Amino acid sequence: MATLAKPDFQNEPRRPNIAKAGLQLPAVKDYAQVDREIMGTLRPTKAWFTLLMAAITCLGIGATAWIYQIYAGLGVAGYSPPVMWGVYIITFVFWIGIGHAGTLISAILYLFRAGFRTTIYRCAEAMTVFAVMTAGLFPIIHIGRPWKFFWLIPYPNWRLLWPNFKSPLVWDVFAISTYLTISVTFLFIGLLPDIATLRDAEKNPMKKQFLSILSFGWRNSENEWRHFARAYLFLAAFSTPLVLSVHSVVSFDFSMALVPGWHTTIFAPYFVAGAIFSGMGMVYTIIIPIRKFFKLEHYVTLNVMDAGAKLTLFTSMVVGCAYLVEFFIAWYSGVQVEQDYFWNRVFGQWWYAAWIMLTCNMILPLSLFSQKLRRNPTWLFILSLFINLGMWYERFVIIVPGLSHEFEPWQWAGYRPSFVDMGILVGSFGWFFMWFLLFIKQLPVIAISEVKEIVPPKMRRPASSHGGH
């Protein structure tokens, strides 16, 4: 559901305004053009096929590494006491975070009537689903005996055992499975009208039959739209606190533990802001090549990029503020262990990771104060790669230094990821991009029915005599 009140169709001004929803698509003239151009992106190309093969190859590397780990045991994963949480938990938090921008764009910005979301939310929603699917693999990989993961799920069983409901790991199970279910539902409900459009345009009888089943017989009747609008609104309203809760629950995995640097009340908002920031980074990594290679520059306009960049800048500053507050808390607490931990993080053992984090997440995004750079897709793409890198290192900096520098000197150790860790990390990117690449050639990357809300319909009389949308 597009969110515009009264679009005007003048030339696109250089003044994006998040709050006023001023999305304009002057180069999009009518409904037929929308159908033609967005459905035109579904034709497979050689470049797409090459990328898909690359993603499957990465997935193969990850699968091989995992099979080897199952055969050889968790010892090959690079863990060395006391650092028993490493790349798998880092990458789990990283992918959960990536998933947050999708729901932010599709649900929260919908409730705020931010028009710039209209042409990017489908990509972001799909990204959310695939990112959460990727993240969900990591706790299973991490437990070493993946075939026993279902022990975390509360169900009546012959052992008469129930999980510990006070454990953050069980909270995670509930939060992430709810998030995945609601994200998939939200994506699918939004897709229904577009699948019906594909169905009606399809000539191949078998494909048409498949799309008919997938569209649930959607007919675009006014009655259907009326209930659809209401359901979409409520799903958005549910998804909004869900986004906040999921990464808060993930942060509880750490903040409930008595580990230096972890046991702090700032973690929930800090994680949520970081998640949205990292998600925006991944949205740019995905949407900028898509708009270029699918020739969708007149849908994902520079104003859309500019508005998203402002959001990225804002979340970067929230995250930066959280980094600084963490240091302040350690200093002000007067607790020697906390102070040593933070010193070790920035100037000691883990200096390289901390400075990568600070540079990518705090310093480089400051460039977005420049409107010229906010409207430069090449710079935004490069910056998004740095943000992805920086946010992975942020989770590294949270997890590894805490465990490697606890209360007693005998607990001080190092950590070096093994080739199995890195193989599975590469595999997770392969898994994510494989699903995403398959998605973009099967279903529209831009919501057709919502874009049509922005495009003025054909009129017999001048628009002013009939009232606006």
Added chain:
Amino acid sequence: MAQGMLGVFLEIDAACDAIAALKQQNVGKITVFTPTPRHEFEQALRPPRSPVRMYTLIGALSGATFGYWIAIWGSNYWPIVVGGKAISTWIPYTIFAFELMVLVGGLSTVAGLFIHSRVPRLTMTVGYDPRFSGSHFGVWCECPPERLHDAESIMSNAGAEEVRREQ
């Protein structure tokens, strides 16, 4: 068996004019098809409020209740005894209540959408044209045989690109 007249319109104001005239003359039951939701049709048809909100409310309350219940019951059935700590405690269990509120509330909302929109639909039924998901608007007027001519003339006069009888 449903029978009526289907008008295919390229212009939205023409479709709205046809709806207004059909309503004024009380020709039959009107269904409108539109590729995207438009307030013009809402104003022309004046439909009642969607009852989907009730599904959301009932689902959300049931989910929250179940979330508290499963955590409290599970803890009491399989107690993990820690000195000075309650067996069941509501603060962490609010997480289960919240997550299940969202989960069951969200799925109930979708159930409400499906029930009231009558989807999944196995057949497309009469009175639909593939152009209605593209760039055309449709007005389907289900009426008795003696009013078919009235419906046809109203839609043609309003500016329908095509008017056809279906049953």
